[in-house]
Amino acid sequence: MRLTEEIETEEIEDVGTGLRQAITRLYSRFRSERVEGEVPDAALLVLLVLDKRERMSLTDLADAAKVTLGSMSQTIRRLEQLGFLAKSRGTEDRRKVMFTLTHEGRVAVMASRRHRRDWLNARLAELTPAERDDIARITPLLRRIADS
Numbered sequence: 001m002r003l004t005e006e007i008e009t010e011e012i013e014d015v016g017t018g019l020r021q022a023i024t025r026l027y028s029r030f031r032s033e034r035v036e037g038e039v040p041d042a043a044l045l046v047l048l049v050l051d052k053r054e055r056m057s058l059t060d061l062a063d064a065a066k067v068t069l070g071s072m073s074q075t076i077r078r079l080e081q082l083g084f085l086a087k088s089r090g091t092e093d094r095r096k097v098m099f100t101l102t103h104e105g106r107v108a109v110m111a112s113r114r115h116r117r118d119w120l121n122a123r124l125a126e127l128t129p130a131e132r133d134d135i136a137r138i139t140p141l142l143r144r145i146a147d148s
Contacts, residue, residue: 035051035111039082042067042075044112047084047101051109055098057090086106 011023015081037045042065049064050056062072066115076099079085084105090096124132 007041030116033116035115038112038115039079039108040085040129042071043079043084044073046075046079047105047109047112050085050099050101051106055088055100057096057098061099079105087108 018103039047045065046061049061055104057070058069058076062069065072065075067075076085080087082104083102085099085103092096093130124135127135
C-alpha cells in the first residue's frame with residue numbers, strides 16, 4: 001500500500017470513528033427526550049409505524065420492529081390496554097387480525113414527535129448560523145450513507 005493510500009485509510013477511519021460516536025450520542029440523547037408518561041421505545045416504534053402505514057398485522061409489525069412475534073404480542077397488548085390501538089379483522093383474510101391507531105394513539109404519536117422536534121430545534125437554535133449551515137450541508141450526505 002502506498003503512503004497516500006495509508007493516510008487516506010487513516011483519515012477515513014478517523015472520520016468514521018468520530019461520526020459513529022456523534023451519531024450514537026445524539027441518538028441516545030434524542031431517545032431520552034420523552035413526553036411525561038410516554039411509552040417505551042418498542043411501543044413508540046409500533047405507534048410511529050402504524051401512524052405511517054395505517055393498518056398492519058402482528059407479523060408485519062414484528063418484522064418492521066425486527067422483534068419476535070412473542071415480543072410484539074406483549075407490546076401490542078400493552079398498547080391496547082392504554083387505548084392506543086384497535087384491532088379488527090382483515091378485509092381479504094378474515095382470520096388475520098389487523099391493528100390501527102386509535103385517536104389516543106395518534107395524540108401520543110403527535111406529542112412524542114412534537115416534543116423531540118422542539119428539543120432538537122432548541123439545540124439547533126443554540127448554534128451559530130454558520131454551524132446550522134454546516135449541518136444543513138451535511139444532512140443529505142448522512143441520508144445517502146444511511147440509505148446505501
